[in-house]
Amino acid sequence: MKTLMVQGTTSDAGKSTLVAGLCRVAVRKGIKVAPFKPQNMALNSAVTPCGGEIGRAQALQAVAANVPLSVDFNPILLKPNTDTGAQVIVHGKALSNMEAGKYHDYKAVAMDAVIESHQRLAKQFEYCMVEGAGSPAEINLRANDIANMGFACKISCPVIIIADIDKGGVFAHLVGTLALLSEEEQALVKGFVINRFRGDIGLLQSGLDWLEDYTGKPVLGVLPYLHDLALDAEDAITVANRTENVSLRVAVLLLPHISNHTDFDSLRLNPNVDLKYVRHGERIGQVDLIIIPGSKNVINDLAFLRSESWDKEINQHLRYQGKVLGICGGLQMLGTDIVDPLHIESTTESTAGLNLAEFSTQLSETKQLTNVSGECLLGDVRVDIYGYEIHCGVTSGPALSRPFLEFSNHPLGTSFDGFISDDNLIAGTYLHGLFDNPIASSTILKWASHGSFEYQGFDLDAHREEQLDKLADMCEQHLDIEKIFALDV
Known part of the structure; x- marks a missing residue:
């Protein structure tokens, strides 16, 4: 099984969305693909057929991949119940509540569960599309990391870093993130994706050329800002309504x-x-x-x-x-x-x-x-x-x-x-x-x-399929798909 990991410069950079889009593209290419997130922290979760619990983003990515939900898609799920503590869920089952310090010490054990799930998926799928968590450049979280580069180094897989240009400072985000990684980790980074771009792409080209020259890493694509894309949100609550005839x-x-x-x-x-x-x-x-x-x-x-x-x-x-x-x-x-x-x-x-x-x-x-x-x-x-x-x-x-x-x-x-x-x-x-x-x-x-x-109820399942296909269309149009799927270490 080939494995590709998407990491982000920040939270909400577009990791979940890019993995979902690439999963749907893989289906179109006839590739049997599994979504994967080693460690997720979210209060939104889904129930698998075996009665386990995984993050909502991995449930959406499984829909994109046209595969049933599995606890192996998200082996470690943290559900915060206080500002400093969370319920720890391993392979779909609640283990215990842990404070942040205690969980930090537990990460070595958690990594074993992560690798176990990845190995099981390797027996069932041709490709594994992995989503990182937050940013790999969080210095205080790098020890015993299982969510980002810790996992990538453990299995030696190629990494794409995605950044949200709509937040501003996209080149600083990408260069700064890369600079804070070790030499081994930098070697695993095979390219960048810029997300949520608005306007004339020609005005961005000089920046893209500079980024490639400065880092020695290719820009694998620039995704446009999709104004009306509506997919299951794992953390941020979307408040925009689609009101036309409110009663x-x-x-x-x-x-x-x-x-x-x-x-x-x-x-x-x-x-x-x-x-x-x-x-x-x-x-x-x-x-x-x-x-x-x-x-x-x-x-x-x-x-x-x-x-x-x-x-x-x-x-x-x-x-x-x-x-x-x-x-x-x-x-x-x-x-x-x-x-x-x-x-x-x-x-x-x-x-x-x-x-x-x-x-x-x-x-x-x-x-x-x-x-x-x-x-x-x-x-x-x-x-x-x-x-x-x-x-x-x-x-x-x-x-x-x-x-x-x-x-x-x-x-x-x-x-x-x-x-x-x-x-x-x-x-x-x-x-x-x-x-x-x-x-x-x-x-x-x-x-x-x-x-x-x-009232006519809204068919969310049909709407979700339309949105995933729209996302996959954008990925195929704006990303170097062939290069991305050929990435290796």
């Missing part, structure tokens, strides 16, 4: 530890929905539906919600017959209390919930990771719904006697999920991705409007 207003509370915000991409892209994220210091205002999203630290995020007085606004919203939906951690917040005796997510052992439904949640060591399907029970007619579960809470209480959905063949034998309040104003579910199915999304949006409107 429904939806507010998502932007919690400090919000997880799986991609749940709302299909709403954001639906031209009939005005989706807004309510940030620190902002009021919710007049909307039809308030969504409390998932959270990696439910107790602390609930305290944040209260500190913003959003709980008071939610109660006022309900008095005016507005609708409220809680997803995963948001579901847990709607109950009477949340208990964390083992300190799974925080140092607080228990807290009162919003008391909008009669149930209690206890966090446990066992995380539920499942891809599921069933029927949504919100409307008068049952409709198919599918999605995935990522949670370590066990919720029980009388309110669950009127469930949000009924499962079909749940892997763990569970029959029902979530709840719908007796007054039909509040609902909650553990299901992520519930808006991605256009029919189920239409049902939920109709419920949110008290049945006043018929």
